[in-house]
Amino acid sequence: MSLGPSSVPALWRFARLDFDPVRQQRVLLYPEGVVLLNATGGAILDLCDGRRSIADIAAVLQERYRCDVTSDVIDYLSGLIERELVRVE
Amino acid sequence: MSSNHPTTLLAEITHRCPLHCPYCSNPLAMVGTRDELPTADWKRVLTQARELGVLQLGLSGGEPLVRGDVEELAAHAHQLGLYTTLVTSGVGLTRARATRLRDAGLEHIQVSFQDSDTATADEVAGMSAVPQKLAAAALVRELGFAFSVNVVLHRANLGRVGDIINLAAELGADRLELANTQYYGWALENRRALMPTPAQVAAADTIVEEAMRRHKGRMQIVYVLPDYHEQYPKPCYGGWGRFYLVVMPDGRTLPCHGATHITTLEFDSVRDRSLRWIWEESGAFQAFRGDEWMKEPCRSCSRKTIDFGGCRCQAFALTGDATNTDPVCTLTPLRALIDSAVQEASGPPSFQYRYLTLEPIADERAPGRG
Numbered sequence: 001m002s003l004g005p006s007s008v009p010a011l012w013r014f015a016r017l018d019f020d021p022v023r024q025q026r027v028l029l030y031p032e033g034v035v036l037l038n039a040t041g042g043a044i045l046d047l048c049d050g051r052r053s054i055a056d057i058a059a060v061l062q063e064r065y066r067c068d069v070t071s072d073v074i075d076y077l078s079g080l081i082e083r084e085l086v087r088v089e
Numbered sequence: 090m091s092s093n094h095p096t097t098l099l100a101e102i103t104h105r106c107p108l109h110c111p112y113c114s115n116p117l118a119m120v121g122t123r124d125e126l127p128t129a130d131w132k133r134v135l136t137q138a139r140e141l142g143v144l145q146l147g148l149s150g151g152e153p154l155v156r157g158d159v160e161e162l163a164a165h166a167h168q169l170g171l172y173t174t175l176v177t178s179g180v181g182l183t184r185a186r187a188t189r190l191r192d193a194g195l196e197h198i199q200v201s202f203q204d205s206d207t208a209t210a211d212e213v214a215g216m217s218a219v220p221q222k223l224a225a226a227a228l229v230r231e232l233g234f235a236f237s238v239n240v241v242l243h244r245a246n247l248g249r250v251g252d253i254i255n256l257a258a259e260l261g262a263d264r265l266e267l268a269n270t271q272y273y274g275w276a277l278e279n280r281r282a283l284m285p286t287p288a289q290v291a292a293a294d295t296i297v298e299e300a301m302r303r304h305k306g307r308m309q310i311v312y313v314l315p316d317y318h319e320q321y322p323k324p325c326y327g328g329w330g331r332f333y334l335v336v337m338p339d340g341r342t343l344p345c346h347g348a349t350h351i352t353t354l355e356f357d358s359v360r361d362r363s364l365r366w367i368w369e370e371s372g373a374f375q376a377f378r379g380d381e382w383m384k385e386p387c388r389s390c391s392r393k394t395i396d397f398g399g400c401r402c403q404a405f406a407l408t409g410d411a412t413n414t415d416p417v418c419t420l421t422p423l424r425a426l427i428d429s430a431v432q433e434a435s436g437p438p439s440f441q442y443r444y445l446t447l448e449p450i451a452d453e454r455a456p457g458r459g
Contacts, residue, residue: 014196014197014235014263016172018144018170020142020144020170022094022139022140022141022142023094023142027144029144029145029172030172030235031172031174031196031197031235031237031263031264032145032174032197032237032264032311033145034096034097034144034145034172084305084306084309087306
């Protein structure tokens with residue numbers, strides 16, 4: 001499946017985002033696994049709600065970071081889709 | 090000293106289990122009921138684990154459901170923010186208990202299956218547990234837990250790996266862990282009976298790879314390779330004392346669940362020490378951190394940051410020296426130990442079953458009697 005601006009990503013239903021006060025870091029938790037997130041990763045995943053498209057997500061982040069991040073969002077989510085932690089409708 | 094936070098705690102809350110699988114990962118000398126940590130101690134351990142950075146908790150055993158406090162521990166773990174997995178045979182997972190566990194915030198349940206073929210499954214488990222396992226699987230699915238099936242693979246079932254994958258898919262598993270037997274403790278005792286042939290391993294590789302593609306997006310298949318048939322050893326839990334710790338039923342704390350087999354190490358207990366002290370200061374956890382302990386060929390090997398010299402428990406079990414290279418590695422002459430074990434694999438399996446055998450306790454008997 002090719003990932004493009006109109007794709008609508010959502011977290012796997014058994015994965016959840018959390019903040020770890022020990023590491024002072026956002027984390028993605030799922031069965032038998034942990035991803036320690038950087039600030040950008042956390043910001044992208046916060047917006048993966050199964051309703052917003054990648055274009056919508058990039059638009060929100062563009063507002064925040066003042067640059068076009070569409071390809072960064074696609075690159076980042078591709079890795080998590082490969083690991084089946086993010087699913088695309 | 091460690092700069093790492095551990096991510097994962099395996100809490101082996103009991104060694105009691107109704108099943109008798111001949112590849113059980115529990116030690117040969119198990120912990121009896123009266124030596125098990127009470128509920129309050131386990132809750133303290135979970136709190137300390139979270140403070141140390143642990144994010145993933147496995148409630149395991151033995152069969153954890155033989156204890157009546159799994160629900161209370163799961164609730165405590167949930168309040169701490171841990172992502173908790175119950176690792177169960179399925180025996181004892183009634184609707185009432187499963188419902189209480191869901192209400193407690195438990196997120197993930199792994200149910201073990203021995204085989205897709207009931208007769209062989211019964212033979213391996215040493216009992217007939219399949220109907221209870223099927224009922225447990227249906228409950229886990231119905232109540233909305235993340236649902237994993239785990240199956241240990243060996244010579245008697247590896248030829249049916251395709252059927253086993255189909256069984257897990259029919260049960261509606263979200264994840265399937267196919268773990269080739271690792272040879273410690275009970276499995277090492279039974280190695281000749283469990284060891285697959287190279288032809289079986291090659292055939293299974295093809296079947297599993299194809300199934301991974303076919304089930305992608307619906308059922309995630311995790312395949313733990315049979316390390317005796319590999320060229321290089323496995324990086325045990327990402328390196329000794331880096332991410333993982335195990336607390337045994339009596340509170341002794343290990344860098345991996347097989348570590349008690351290294352008889353030259355002493356393991357501190359959460360009865361006497363904080364989990365943080367054990368993680369940061371104890372001799373056992375420091376023993377094989379970094380690469381100072383390594384000998385050649387590991388010390389000058391570029392793979393030492395990939396596999397950390399392999400498994401310390403396996404090095405000790407097969408060579409008597411835990412600082413040796415894991416004999417699985419083809420860069421060491423110790424590899425001959427592995428090759429000869431693989432060649433011994435033949436004939437119908439005859440198992441030595443796991444029973445709760447405790448270390449003999451000398452003062453058990455009152456003086457002057459018996």
